[in-house]
Amino acid sequence: MKREDFSDLAVFLAVAEEGTFTRAAIRLGVSQSAVSHTIRRLEASLGFRLLNRSTRNVSTTESGEKLLAILRPGIGQIDARIEELRLVKDRPRGLIRITTAPDVARRLLWPVITGLIRDYPEIRVEVNTNSRVVDLAESGFDAAIRLAETVGPDLIAVPVGPMLRMAAVASPAYLAARGEPLCPADLAGHDCITMRFGADTAPYDWEFERDGQESVRKVKGPLIFNDGDLCMAAAREGYGIAYLLLSEVQADLDSGRLRRVLTEWCPPFEGYKLCYSSRRQMTSALRLLVDRMRYRG
The missing domain is CATH 1.10.10.10 (Winged helix-like DNA-binding domain superfamily/Winged helix DNA-binding domain)
Structure with a gap:
């Protein structure tokens, strides 16, 4: 060569x-x-x-x-x-400002930053929990953790987790009373617990796919939240069908508090990525965080 x-x-x-x-x-x-x-x-x-x-x-x-x-x-x-x-020459120090959704901060970010600040006391980390996608430069953030599909083309993105899968779930009592949807179109006859990520944005459309066939549904129901935990709680209480990450509801599925529907319409997709600007010089502290969070599974 x-x-x-x-x-x-x-x-x-x-x-x-x-x-x-x-x-x-x-x-x-x-x-x-x-x-x-x-x-x-x-x-x-x-x-x-x-x-x-x-x-x-x-x-x-x-x-x-x-x-x-x-x-x-x-x-x-x-x-x-x-x-x-590099670290021998330039011991990492300074502030890292990072934004992500609350559940991602708890599951992915928190275990890493606790070890980071323990090993490098001169590093400080500010975490902003916000489900909305914000402009990093305008908001003054060094990095964000986002789903792969929301990462802009001007950002460098590093995978920090495995492939993900969505799950449509409801309580056994709700499904016994209302029946089980067999295809996404059946959701028109059901109460759906929806999410709105920003006060000025429309509720999130539910996206499904099976054998290459895509189906995007504008669902509706009695409750709209901007927090996945509230959606899950409402589903447990029988207020309708929620659409959340499988990892978030797995414990409730295992315990029987929730049941999954439309399983074959929820294929895996690219998971979370830590992204940062390609135009800014990367600090040694941020470089260290990226390396520790990089998914190598």
């Missing part, structure tokens, strides 16, 4: 992780055309295709997946060693 191929491999890794040439270019600080040219050059050098291209995104070929499996552990070890050397 030629020496320049090693830097090209780093570009390939960025494209594979970001899913588009555009986001990879922002992450690397180069033009989109430079990224595209590098990938073509690398494929020509290796003698096989690494990526399948479409108008909106790219995906790895079978050969590309095998190459990724080789690259990720090696580059991860290199990054970790470089970070150790």
Whole structure:
């Protein structure tokens, strides 16, 4: 392998992780055309295709997946060693301001930041819990934890959790009285416990998919919340069907307090990512937080 191929491999890794040439270019600080040219050059050098291209995104070929499996552990070890050397020179310090939804702050962020401030007393962390997607630069935040689908193209995003799945749930008493919906269209005849993420936004539409067929439902019911715990409590009390992350309701499903419906219409999707601006210089404190939160499952 030629020496320049090693830097090209780093570009390939960025494209594979970001899913588009555009986001990879922002992450690397180069033009989109430079990224595209590098990938073509690398494929020509290796003698096989690494990526399948479409108008909106790219995906790895079978050969590309095998190459990724080789690259990720090696580059991860290199990054970790470089970070150790950097920390010796520049001990992390200062304030990290991060925003995310309340349940994400409790489940994903809290276990990490408690260890972080214990190991590095000069780091301070401010956590703002807000379900709305805010502009990081305008709001003065260093980072946010968001679902992958809400991450803007100008942000670098690092996975911090596994794939997720939604769950439509109701109490056994409600389903005994009202019946079980067999397809998303049946929700029109049910009370649905909806969520509104901002005072000036419409209630969240429920999105379903089965065998490539998508169904988006504008549901309605007697209750609207901006908090998942309240939706779950209302579902337990029999006020209707709630639509929440499976991980949030799993304990209630296991205990029998809630039952799941429309299961086959809720496929897995990309989970939470920690995102930060590609235009701001990354502090050693934020770099350390990103490394500790990175999902490696």
